[in-house]
Amino acid sequence: MTDNKLKVLMIGPDPNEKGGIASVVNQYYEADLNQLIILKYIPTMKSGTKLFKFMYFIKCMMQYIGTIKNYEIIHIHMSSRGSFRRKKYFIKIAKIFDKKIIIHLHSGEFHQFYYNESDEKQKNVIRITFSLANKVIVLSEEWRDFLSEICDINKISILYNSVQLREITDKNYDHKDILFLGRLSKGKGIDDLLDIFPQIISGNQNAHMYLAGDGDIDRYKTICVKKGIENHVTFLGWVSGFEKQEYLAKCSIFVLPSYHEGMPMSLLEAMSQGCAVVTTGVGGIPRVIENEKNGLLIDPGDQKALANCIITLLNNPFLKKTLGEAAYLTIYEKFNINKTILRLIQLYQEARED
Numbered sequence: 001m002t003d004n005k006l007k008v009l010m011i012g013p014d015p016n017e018k019g020g021i022a023s024v025v026n027q028y029y030e031a032d033l034n035q036l037i038i039l040k041y042i043p044t045m046k047s048g049t050k051l052f053k054f055m056y057f058i059k060c061m062m063q064y065i066g067t068i069k070n071y072e073i074i075h076i077h078m079s080s081r082g083s084f085r086r087k088k089y090f091i092k093i094a095k096i097f098d099k100k101i102i103i104h105l106h107s108g109e110f111h112q113f114y115y116n117e118s119d120e121k122q123k124n125v126i127r128i129t130f131s132l133a134n135k136v137i138v139l140s141e142e143w144r145d146f147l148s149e150i151c152d153i154n155k156i157s158i159l160y161n162s163v164q165l166r167e168i169t170d171k172n173y174d175h176k177d178i179l180f181l182g183r184l185s186k187g188k189g190i191d192d193l194l195d196i197f198p199q200i201i202s203g204n205q206n207a208h209m210y211l212a213g214d215g216d217i218d219r220y221k222t223i224c225v226k227k228g229i230e231n232h233v234t235f236l237g238w239v240s241g242f243e244k245q246e247y248l249a250k251c252s253i254f255v256l257p258s259y260h261e262g263m264p265m266s267l268l269e270a271m272s273q274g275c276a277v278v279t280t281g282v283g284g285i286p287r288v289i290e291n292e293k294n295g296l297l298i299d300p301g302d303q304k305a306l307a308n309c310i311i312t313l314l315n316n317p318f319l320k321k322t323l324g325e326a327a328y329l330t331i332y333e334k335f336n337i338n339k340t341i342l343r344l345i346q347l348y349q350e351a352r353e354d
Helices: 020-030 050-070 082-096 110-115 120-131 141-147 190-203 217-227 241-250 265-272 303-314 317-334 337-353
Strands: 007-012 038-043 073-078 100-105 135-138 156-158 177-181 208-212 233-237 253-256 276-280 296-298
Touching: 007 020, 007 050, 020 073, 020 265, 020 337, 038 050, 050 082, 073 082, 073 337, 082 100, 082 120, 100 337, 110 141, 135 141, 135 337, 141 156, 177 241, 177 265, 190 208, 190 217, 190 303, 208 241, 217 233, 241 265, 253 265, 253 303, 265 276, 265 317, 276 303, 276 317, 296 303, 303 317
Parallel strands: 007 038, 007 073, 073 100, 100 135, 135 156, 177 208, 177 253, 208 233, 253 276, 276 296
Antiparallel strands: none
16 A cells, blocks of 8 residues: 555755754654655755855755655755755745645744844745745744744644653662763853852762763863863763763763753653753743653753752752653653654644645
C-alpha cells in the first residue's frame, strides 16, 4: 500500500549541525519516522564561510526544485533571522508547485526578530510568508498565542519537542557535577552562571560545572580565571552523540538559565536522564517544568535565586533524586518521541486533506 503512504519532503539544517532543530530532526529518524511515511530530507544550511554557505544553499535549492514534484507535503523547519530569509524562498516555490506547506517554527527569539529587528516591510514579508502555509507548528501554547498575531490561529498546531526515553542505571545523586548544554552566550544565562559560581564553590569545594557548547569560549575562560573558578569549570566545546549522553548520565544537576527559549531539547534530554533541573520560566519551559515538583524555576537574570537553587540541590542529594525521578516520569508521560511521531503523522494527514 505504498501509494497511500504520506509523501513528505522535509527542509532544515544539516543533521550534523549544532542546535535544537538538528536534534529534533535526528530524533524523528531515531524514532523511525522514515519507516512510517515516505520521507526525504534536504539540508539547506551547513557551517562554513559565507561563500561556502551560499554555494551550499544554491545546490540544495536546485535539488529541492528537482525533487519537489514527487512529494505532496513540504515540512519546513524554521528559526528566525537567516533561517527565515532562506526558508521563505522554499515556501514560495512550494506554493508555485501547489504543495501542502507546513512551517515548523523553532526559534525562541522569533518575537524579538519580528518586533525589534524587522521594519514594516520585513514584517509584511513575514506575515505573507506564514499566510502561504497550510499549517504552522509551534512548540508551546505561549508561542501559539504570539504567532496568532502574525497568522491565522486556525492554522496553528502545538507539537511539543520530545526525546527518546533511555534507561537510567546507577545515577549517583551524591556527586556535585553540574551540566550546561547549549550555546555559551549572555542570552543563555552563562554570564549569570559564572557570576554566582564563586558563591557556589565557597560552600561546596567539590562542585564542578561542565559547560558543553560553542560560543565565545576564550572570553568565558578568561572570566573564570579572573573569578578564580577555573579549576571548578570545564569547557567541553560542542558535544553530541555518546559523549553528550555520557555527561548527561554523569551529572546530577542540569542548569539552563536562559532569557529566551522555545522548548529546549537540552532540557528534555537532561530530564530523560534523571537530572535535577534549574531553569527559567521562559517560552515553553513552564509547559515542561512544574516548579518544585519536577524541577526548579527562576526568573531570567535572578542571580540570587539561581545560586540558592543550585546550593540547595548540592546540599540535598535526596531532593536531587526526587526531582530527577519526577523529571524522568514527565518525559515518559508527555514528551516521549513515540507519541510525538503519531501526532506529527496526524498533522500530515490533516494537511493532505486541507
